Amino acid sequence: MSLKIQITEEKLAQLYGTMEANKKKPGPLMPTLHAAQKIFGCIPLPIQKIIAKELNESIAKINGVVTFYGNFSIEPKGKNIISVCLGTACYVRGSQGILDAFADELKIKPGETTADGLFTLEATRCIGACGLAPVFTINETIQGNSTVQTAKEAIRQIRHQS
């Protein structure tokens, strides 16, 4: 499912601003990519082209970095990003079941985004909250001691709010 991303003048101005600031530092690429990911929600080719031109790097090189790191994506992500931890502790306490529950509820596979653009589901490595296992995160909030029920409830709440 591919969503259209909005490249507005305002967002572009924001990107150019960051690049101007980053260019003064050594190694301007990573901070620029972090900013771009945040501003646009993804770094597709048109954005990579702008960054390549501005930082005087080849497009292939920028793309190499973007597709290397899991934190960057080339396709738009949903408004809410759900990450289910599949690290050892969470896994043995049943996080696979929670991931399946999310997939079932949202009708997408891990790594995909729902058609309405509301949710992206991801499986992630250990996030260092093993004491709360099994854990999933929605955006920046961590939900510990989760169950299939709390998972479904969380989705219901977001759907309700939007």
Added chain:
Amino acid sequence: MSKMVHLTIDGRYVEVPAHYTVLKAAEVAGIRIPRLCFLEGIHEQANCRVCVVKIEGQRGLKTSCSTLVQEGMVVSSNNKEVYNTISFNLELLAGNHKFECWKCSRENSCEFLDLLRRFNVENDFSNAKLFEQKDILFNESSGAMVLDSSKCVLCGRCVSACEKQSGLGILNFNRRGSKTFVGPAQFHNLDDAGCIYCGKCIQACPTGAISEFDEIKSFERALRDPDKTVVVQVAPAVRAALGEEFGYKIGTNVEGQIFAALRELGVNEIIDTNFTADLTIMEEGSEFIDRLKNNKVLPLFTSCSPGWINYLEQYYPEYIPNVSTCKSPQQMAGALIKTYYAGKIGKHAKDIVSVSIMPCVAKKAEARRPEMGRDGYRDVDIVLTTRELARLIRHQSIPFRELEPIKPFGALAQYTGAAAIFGATGGVMEAALRTVTEILEGHSTPVEFTDIRGLENIKEATYKVAGADVNVAVVHGGRAIKDFLEHLKTTEKQYHFVEFMGCTGGCINGGGQPIVPAEIQEKVDVRARRAKVLYSIDELASFRKSHQSEAVKTIYRDFLGEPGSHRSHELLHTHYTKKVPYTR
């Protein structure tokens, strides 16, 4: 003078400078450590882990290409642990490689295959077909180069070669881990990725993951078509390198044998691209004189190298007005074959297959340009690289080394020494100066302009011609092109004439030339040796200035009129367009 260091490798005592790597020290000691990704000066990142050695007192195995020598080091490159590790590393690499050796362009120059043989690799993983578990990039959209990631061993040589030699960085790693592949960003077509087809990546690749677009089959079909006349042209630089494919020393002239081999293959007519190189000088020379006398756009840029033209159209389109409108010798020859020559042998253009043998992969793309033909036919139908011709000769079991050299048997095969040196950097400029100075001064001028010879990236010289200073420059290789054009933007100096070539060293080091293994590249200056062939042809030539050629005089008298005439413009000149990568 670097400090000297003493060490022992496989029991051999050796003394080398302190900045040497273990790999290099081993070479001095006469030990060939196996290696795959290392390419001196270009790729030194220790990716492949095939060159590992055991160093006494150090944990594990070390990559010899990236480990510096130390006083008293004791190195073992061949014990059981090292041998087994290398074998296993090769096995893992082989599991990711799609073996299609029988149809691979690297049939006799595959560094990977050589290593697999050297270590008798069992290849237990070949059935795993790991390359099928990830998305494969297979792209031949350019008609010049083919990328096939299923043959890639991810050594990274091409990525470095592109960045360091063309300065463009068209190829890079995509994704990570087991999904990694090398190519332009996100499976983008190569013809829209900013590539200039210099082919430096092909020459860096140790396998067949990057190769020229193979046109051997269409050539074979044309030869067997009773309705077609096959006319072949051979570029200057081919004769300086083809011999390498048949065991000759680098820098052997095999001109006569090439023609003999083409006759054995059943080619109907052979002409020499050198003839149109002379013609290029006549056209470009008169264009230069016209621009100089009538205060038109200067400096004039040469237009023979399609790699350079690709570079210009994509990265410096603002300089398009500076480029000579002359087609390259290949395309001039193509246009004449389908018109003048067709008339001469009493054939219609559509019944002629025009084939060129080139040291270049960019020529394949050039021949496909829509403006390079008329009335629905192309001026050059098939372009074979030097390597493809060598493969064809081998496949047909022609005993190349035993062939009696012959002269070409077409009408357009005469050439001067000026044409021969077209294949080396500085050659086009020198050839042009020989003719231009003589025309402008009105009397005989010197033959040799040695200031612009040699392998320096940017060469400059000033000559006094008819009372005025003419500033010339010679630029070769993508990196130098960028440096020079940036310099041109800011400099006060008025240049008059600049020669550009997409490959360092010129056509003799083109992307279609025989691949010299990494180990030999380090020891021999391939460019200088091949260039020497062309300069000796020039020295021995009875005529060394293009305008002295009888064949050139004849074609102007019988067909073209004069340089820059209406007919010349129709057939021998072209135009250029700005192109923007990553737009399709």
